[in-house]
Amino acid sequence: MSRPDGETVEETTVFEPRFGPDGLIAAIVADAATAEILMLAWMNRDALALTLETGDAHFWSRSRQKLWRKGESSGEVFAVLEVLTDCDQDALMLRVEPRGVGAACHTGRRSCFYRALDPASPGMLVFRNARRLIER
């Protein structure tokens, strides 16, 4: 669908996600119920299309270079309740309902963001909310 003349990317109601030169767009994944940020993942056109078609989050794995249905091996599926785009349409946010036991991270933790820079020790991290729901 093309955007009406003169309408900017910031104000249009036409969804026109801007994939990067590598064909990917970043997707922030937040728990719809708690607003907790669970992970940052990447989508190509196929991953986005499959997500919208099935209602389950699909991503592109940069490390494995393959399309991936989140939870396909772990059972930690994300049901996608809402997809948001940012002003420039070069980033997405998914509001999801985690299924399974709620261990979004491959380490078995609820969120991938379980470490913070230690203000007292430059270059060092401290663990936060790092309890594992699953031992992997």
Place this chain on the structure above:
Amino acid sequence: MSRPDGETVEETTVFEPRFGPDGLIAAIVADAATAEILMLAWMNRDALALTLETGDAHFWSRSRQKLWRKGESSGEVFAVLEVLTDCDQDALMLRVEPRGVGAACHTGRRSCFYRALDPASPGMLVFRNARRLIER
């Protein structure tokens, strides 16, 4: 600082951010008080170093190809309270205290994520919490 032998990137307490081939790492910016996601921005090594040194968020602008102190022209500075890293250390999250009037987005809105895909109309967006704090 090097990581002790045998310690994985997921479990180490050594901060070793993994910048992409373009020298950038994605940074999710969340309001520390409300947990609202304000924007997704990009950092290179200099932006991260300046952020940690000054306590104010600095980013790399991909569109302008320059280092940028958030708020330098708008006054919408982010005081960084905490920097988190994800399991693979290839994404960051900043918990910030927005200064200025709290219009993080260049459109004058509080967050850059003010549009969602319309479940009723494929390919179309609806505005959400899209009130402008500043008319720009």
